[in-house]
Structures are given as C-alpha cells and as structure tokens.
Amino acid sequence: MAELSFREAIAAGIAQEMARDPLVYFIGEDIGAAGGVFKATVGLFEQFGPDRVRDTPISEQAIIGAAMGAAMTGLRPIAEIMFSDFLATCWDMVANQVAKTRYMTDGQVSLPLVIRTANGGGTRFGAQHSQSLENWGMAVPGLKVVAPSNPADAKGLLAAAIRDPDPVLFFEQKSLYGVKGEVPDGEHVDRLGSARVLRDGKDCTIVALAAMVPRSLDAAERLAAMDIEATVVDVRSLVPLDTRTILSAVTKTGRLFTVEENPRLCGWGAEIASIAADECFDDLDGPIVRITTPHVPLPAADVLEDAAMPSVERIVETVKRAMR
Amino acid sequence: MSTRVEKPPAAEVDRPTRLRLYQLMVELRDFEQRAYELFLENLVRGTSHLALGQEAISAGYAVAMRADDYTFCTYRGHGHTLARGASMAGAMAELLGRGNGMLHGKGGSMHLTDVRHGAMGSYAIVGAHLPIAAGAAWSAQVRKSGQVAVCFFGDGATNIGAFHEALNLAVVWKLPVVFVCENNQYMEYTPIASVTAVEHPAADRASAYGLESILVDGNDADIIYQTARQTIDRARTGGGPSLVEALTYRHGGHSRADPAKYRPEAEVREWLQRDPVKRYRERLLTNGISETQVNEIETRAQQKVDAATEEARRGDPARVEEIERQVWGDGSAAWRN
Ligand SMILES: Cc1ncc(C[n+]2csc(CCOP(=O)(O)OP(=O)(O)O)c2C)c(N)n1
Numbered sequence: 001m002a003e004l005s006f007r008e009a010i011a012a013g014i015a016q017e018m019a020r021d022p023l024v025y026f027i028g029e030d031i032g033a034a035g036g037v038f039k040a041t042v043g044l045f046e047q048f049g050p051d052r053v054r055d056t057p058i059s060e061q062a063i064i065g066a067a068m069g070a071a072m073t074g075l076r077p078i079a080e081i082m083f084s085d086f087l088a089t090c091w092d093m094v095a096n097q098v099a100k101t102r103y104m105t106d107g108q109v110s111l112p113l114v115i116r117t118a119n120g121g122g123t124r125f126g127a128q129h130s131q132s133l134e135n136w137g138m139a140v141p142g143l144k145v146v147a148p149s150n151p152a153d154a155k156g157l158l159a160a161a162i163r164d165p166d167p168v169l170f171f172e173q174k175s176l177y178g179v180k181g182e183v184p185d186g187e188h189v190d191r192l193g194s195a196r197v198l199r200d201g202k203d204c205t206i207v208a209l210a211a212m213v214p215r216s217l218d219a220a221e222r223l224a225a226m227d228i229e230a231t232v233v234d235v236r237s238l239v240p241l242d243t244r245t246i247l248s249a250v251t252k253t254g255r256l257f258t259v260e261e262n263p264r265l266c267g268w269g270a271e272i273a274s275i276a277a278d279e280c281f282d283d284l285d286g287p288i289v290r291i292t293t294p295h296v297p298l299p300a301a302d303v304l305e306d307a308a309m310p311s312v313e314r315i316v317e318t319v320k321r322a323m324r
Numbered sequence: 325m326s327t328r329v330e331k332p333p334a335a336e337v338d339r340p341t342r343l344r345l346y347q348l349m350v351e352l353r354d355f356e357q358r359a360y361e362l363f364l365e366n367l368v369r370g371t372s373h374l375a376l377g378q379e380a381i382s383a384g385y386a387v388a389m390r391a392d393d394y395t396f397c398t399y400r401g402h403g404h405t406l407a408r409g410a411s412m413a414g415a416m417a418e419l420l421g422r423g424n425g426m427l428h429g430k431g432g433s434m435h436l437t438d439v440r441h442g443a444m445g446s447y448a449i450v451g452a453h454l455p456i457a458a459g460a461a462w463s464a465q466v467r468k469s470g471q472v473a474v475c476f477f478g479d480g481a482t483n484i485g486a487f488h489e490a491l492n493l494a495v496v497w498k499l500p501v502v503f504v505c506e507n508n509q510y511m512e513y514t515p516i517a518s519v520t521a522v523e524h525p526a527a528d529r530a531s532a533y534g535l536e537s538i539l540v541d542g543n544d545a546d547i548i549y550q551t552a553r554q555t556i557d558r559a560r561t562g563g564g565p566s567l568v569e570a571l572t573y574r575h576g577g578h579s580r581a582d583p584a585k586y587r588p589e590a591e592v593r594e595w596l597q598r599d600p601v602k603r604y605r606e607r608l609l610t611n612g613i614s615e616t617q618v619n620e621i622e623t624r625a626q627q628k629v630d631a632a633t634e635e636a637r638r639g640d641p642a643r644v645e646e647i648e649r650q651v652w653g654d655g656s657a658a659w660r661n
C-alpha cells in the first residue's frame with residue numbers, strides 16, 4: 001500500500017491503463033505539459049508523449065465529439081472536461097450522441113470512452129464552477145455514472161471505467177483532490193456498479209456519494225456518541241446502481257438517509273428513496289429523509305457555500321431529529 | 325448561381341466510373357421517390373428527409389471512397405448510406421418501422437447506419453457529426469490505417485458552433501477528414517442567405533481555418549467525383565482536411581410532405597433544369613454510351629427498388645423485445661442489480 005493523494009491516484013489510474021493498452025488516448029484542455037488545472041494528470045505527458053496525451057483547443061463539443069468518433073473506430077479515449085459545469089456546452093455530444101448511438105444502431109457501434117470531469121463545490125468558485133451534476137448523467141439512458149470518494153476508489157474505478165465497453169461519466173469531486181489515502185500497490189482495477197458499506201450500525205443507513213462520504217462518516221462517529229449507530233454506504237456508482245447493497249442495509253437498519261451535494265430536485269437520492277419505498281416499505285421504521293443542498297445555484301462566499309452544502313453538523317442534526 | 329463555381333477539372337472521368345456513377349444516382353433517386361410514395365401511403369410513420377436532387381454528391385463521393393473509409397451524414401442520409409453499399413431493403417424496412425430494418429426499428433429514417441460498409445451513422449442534431457467525423461479521422465491517423473472520414477452536412481450546419489470547433493481541431497491536428505457542405509440553399513424553410521454573414525456559408529469561411537476555398541457545382545457528378553478524389557487523396561496522403569461547398573438544390577420539401585411553397589417558382593424551375601440525374605444521362609448519351617445501356621441501368625435500378633420495397637413490406641413490425649436491448653455493451657439495458 002502506498003499513500004497517494006486523490007489527484008495522484010487519478011494520474012496513476014490513467015497511467016496504469018495507458019501503459020497496459022496502447023489504444024487508450026487522453027485529450028483535454030491543459031492536460032499535457034501543464035498537468036491539468038487540478039494537477040490530476042501530472043507526469044502523463046512526459047511518460048506517454050504528445051500523441052497520446054493531447055492538448056485541445058477550448059472546444060468542448062470537439063473534445064467529446066472527437067472522443068466519440070475515436071471510440072467508435074477502435075480507440076479507448078479518455079476525454080477531460082475541465083469543470084463539470086462545462087458539460088452544458090457539449091451536452092448534445094454527451095446526451096444525444098455518446099449516450100444514444102449504440103442503442104439507435106442496435107449495437108452496431110460501441111463507445112468505450114471515459115469523460116473525466118472535476119465536479120462539485122467547496123472551493124468558493126461560484127455557481128458556474130461548483131455544480132454537482134451526477135444526476136444530469138443519471139437521467140440519460142446510455143451513460144454510466146461514477147463518483148469515487150477516496151484515492152483507492154479513484155484509481156480502481158477509473159481503471160474499470162477505462163476498460164468498460166460503455167461511455168462512463170467520471171466525476172471527481174474537486175475538494176477531494178488533495179485528500180490522501182492508501183492505494184493498493186500494483187495493478188488496481190475495481191468494479192463499476194458496486195456500492196461499499198464503510199461502516200456498520202444497526203440504527204439507520206446513511207447513503208452518500210463522493211465528498212459527502214467522508215462527511216457522513218464523520219457524522220456517524222458523532223451520532224455514535226449519542227447512541228445512534230449508523231451504517232454508511234458509499235454508492236460509488238450511480239449507473240449501474242448497486243441496489244442490492246443499499247437495500248440490504250436499509251432492510252437491516254429500518255431507516256434511510258441520503259446525503260447529496262446536488263440541489264434538491266431530482267437528485268440521485270430521490271431515485272434511491274423511490275426504490276427503497278417501492279421495495280422495502282415494510283422494513284422501514286420511519287420516513288426516508290434526503291439531506292441535500294437547497295434548490296439554489298451554489299453561492300460563492302465561503303460562509304454561504306458552507307451553509308448551503310450538507311455539512312457534518314447538518315447530517316448529525318437531521319438524523320438525530322428524525323430518529324427521535 | 326455563383327460565378328465563382330469552379331470549372332470542371334481537366335481530367336476526364338473514365339467510362340466504367342461514369343456508368344457506376346449513373347447507376348448509383350438512379351438507384352438513389354428511385355429509392356427516395358419510392359420512400360416518398362410510401363410516406364404518402366402512410367407507411368412511413370415518422371418523418372423522412374429526402375435528398376432528391378442531391379444525388380450527385382452522395383454518388384460522386386461514394387464512388388471515390390475506399391471500402392474502409394468512413395461516411396458521416398445527416399438525417400438527410402438515405403442516399404449517403406445506400407451509396408456505401410448498405411442494404412436497400414434494410415433501409416426501406418427501417419423507414420417502415422419493421423423488424424427487418426437495418427436498425428431493427430430503433431433508429432428510424434434519420435439514423436440509418438451500416439458500420440460494415442463504413443456508413444458510420446446519420447446524425448439528427450444539426451452539426452453534431454462534424455466533431456465525431458474528426459474523431460474517426462483522428463483514430464485512423466493514430467492507428468495509421470490510411471482511412472479517410474468524409475462528413476456531409478447542410479448549409480445550415482455552418483452556423484452552429486460544432487462546425488467551427490471541428491474545423492479548427494481538424495486543421496490543428498491535420499486530420500484525414502473531408503467536410504462536404506451540401507448547400508441546397510435552404511435550411512428547413514428559410515433561405516441560408518438570409519441568416520448568414522457571408523455569401524458562401526462554407527467556402528467563404530475556409531480561409532478562417534487556413535483552408536483552400538472550394539466551391540463546386542454539386543449537381544455535376546463528374547465534378548463531384550473529381551473533387552472527391554482530390555480531397556480524399558489529400559487526406560489519405562497526410563495533407564490534412566478539406567472543406568468543400570457543393571451547390572445543389574432539393575427537389576422536394578424539407579421533410580415529410582412539405583410542399584416547399586416558400587421557394588420562388590422560377591428558382592425551382594431553374595434548378596430542376598439542372599437536375600443532376602437528367603444532366604448526367606445526357607452527358608452519357610453524348611459520350612458514346614447507348615440509349616439501350618442507359619435504359620438497362622434504369623430498369624435494373626427500378627427492379628432493385630421494387631425488390632427492396634417488397635422485402636421491406638413483408639417484414640413483421642419491429643419486435644417489442646428490442647426495447648430493452650443494446651443500451652450497453654453486454655447487450656442489456658440493465659442499470660441496477
Ligand atoms: C441543433 C439543431 N437545431 C435545429 C434542428 C431542427 N432542424 C432539422 S433540419 C434543419 C435544417 C438544417 O438545414 P441544413 O443544415 O441546410 O440541412 P438540409 O436540411 O438543408 O439538408 C433544422 C433547423 C436540429 N435538428 N438540430
């Protein structure tokens with residue numbers, strides 16, 4: 001085991017797959033010699049050269065379009081969209097072209113490509129550089145959606161996404177980039193569509209994603225001091241969704257809380273709540289509660305941003321009140 | 325018609341190629357006409373965008389392409405897809421929503437695709453396929469396969485961002501791609517000239533990307549064929565992309581049963597006189613090809629379209645089991661365990 005930061009784990013995952021498969025190519029803005037605006041691709045340009053690690057113009061449609069054309073003709077491209085907010089400028093490529101072409105051609109076309117993007121708040125960048133957009137991808141059939149919460153998962157899930165035969169939207173929560181953690185030595189490849197139980201507790205289940213996972217774990221520690229034992233599930237992948245792991249935790253504990261960074265409406269937690277209500281209603285001992293950012297564009301000032309996003313305190317308070 | 329249209333290239337097109345060009349154009353013409361008839365019979369349920377009048381462009385390029393080259397086209401793509409050798413019955417059945425359609429009913433008229441023949445898809449969002457074609461060309465470049473991507477689009481597509489993003493990227497990366505603008509003078513119902521800053525929406529913008537301005541008569545199959553050979557050859561030999569504007573006209577409306585009343589009668593009449601199929605027929609006859617030979621090509625094309633129509637009509641409706649297939653690489657539509 002080596003200790004790596006989340007950003008180093010991302011670079012390590014890309015390097016592992018590029019070394020293994022000569023058909024993996026990587027394109028994006030400032031990803032080459034500059035090493036990425038979040039320094040998550042440092043060293044790749046030096047290791048693999050300008051042909052396989054290519055800087056692009058600021059042309060998000062061309063970046064995703066080129067990755068798609070390459071994927072359908074034999075490459076396994078990784079495309080970086082610098083901030084997930086910029087997905088809005090190429091959403092046609094993502095949602096209309098990449099997501100639908102296998103289906104519309106009834107499988108004539110395969111699209112093994114990964115779209116990596118820096119996602120989420122906590123950096124005081126304001127509403128156009130801070131959105132948590134996993135649910136945009138989740139709403140479009142044909143896209144896989146992955147969002148790791150720690151360095152080991154960042155490397156392993158990214159490697160799995162690159163090997164996957166389908167398009168994967170890979171969300172990297174940007175406040176996690178500096179977080180360090182143990183990453184298995186040697187080749188590390190995880191599995192898409194597998195949630196992970198990070199903490200066992202008999203009283204309730206807290207389901208979280210990406211940056212909300214460490215906050216939920218902290219909250220669970222504080223709740224334990226108040227005699228509330230929480231199970232914490234890291235969803236890791238929204239599509240495919242590991243409902244088995246999530247529902248079995250809900251069944252055991254009888255209560256479900258979701259912790260979502262996204263604004264309220266149609267967040268991923270709403271889908272999980274609906275599935276739980278549908279399939280384990282009789283096991284529930286109380287209402288399902290969603291903890292989200294309010295339905296507002298994320299404000300910039302530190303105090304406002306911190307108050308808007310689900311905090312450890314808010315998770316603790318909400319769970320405590322609901323469990324009373 | 326602009327005075328800047330280029331003269332026919334000096335080299336003559338040989339006889340077998342001419343016969344092939346004519347045969348293809350007649351087949352595409354007959355297919356589209358049949359599609360229109362079936363539409364009027366209410367057998368084509370959704371929409372269809374016919375390329376009647378634009379056959380010289382699809383035929384001219386397809387004949388010049390290598391079997392493994394890539395074609396990317398728009399919703400007005402029946403002709404481009406068939407010209408690469410895709411099954412006519414499969415295309416017709418797809419229009420009719422039958423299980424024997426080339427996409428088993430999941431794509432429809434606007435998305436005809438036959439990857440085995442290099443027909444890499446028909447794209448229904450204006451301009452979207454230009455960057456995708458650039459991507460296929462990039463893949464051919466790094467795989468050193470010698471393949472070329474040819475991307476057809478309308479005049480209207482020159483005003484969307486993806487056009488400019490794709491051209492810039494293709495030039496910067498020196499990609500083996502040929503962009504062909506079929507300027508049929510109209511978008512849906514509005515003339516391109518009324519919403520565009522330059523007279524020739526593609527050719528006048530070529531210089532912005534350091535490309536040669538190429539403006540050709542899109543209703544002359546010989547000119548298109550020669551232009552195709554030059555531009556494809558340039559791409560294949562590492563000379564990078566080209567942008568071609570081919571002037572043409574659609575004989576019918578934009579889609580479905582649009583009567584196209586928004587076009588001045590005199591303009592329509594003038595363009596009908598420049599019908600690429602009729603013109604080419606005359607050229608063949610004045611160049612030593614007999615009436616009998618020409619008739620034979622026409623009869624065979626009719627028979628081919630008749631047979632394809634029959635086969636398509638015999639097909640069962642698309643199967644509902646298809647709905648939840650082929651979302652993912654494992655063939656399934658499963659999003660949870
Ligand atoms: C992005 C986008 N905007 C609008 C449309 C609706 N639309 C379909 S075809 C068309 C006209 C396109 O004109 P042109 O590019 O000249 O192609 P043509 O139909 O003449 O072949 C429009 C506006 C669309 N499909 N996609």
Ligand SMILES: [Mg+2]
Nearest residue numbers: 478479510511
């Ligand atoms: Mg047009």
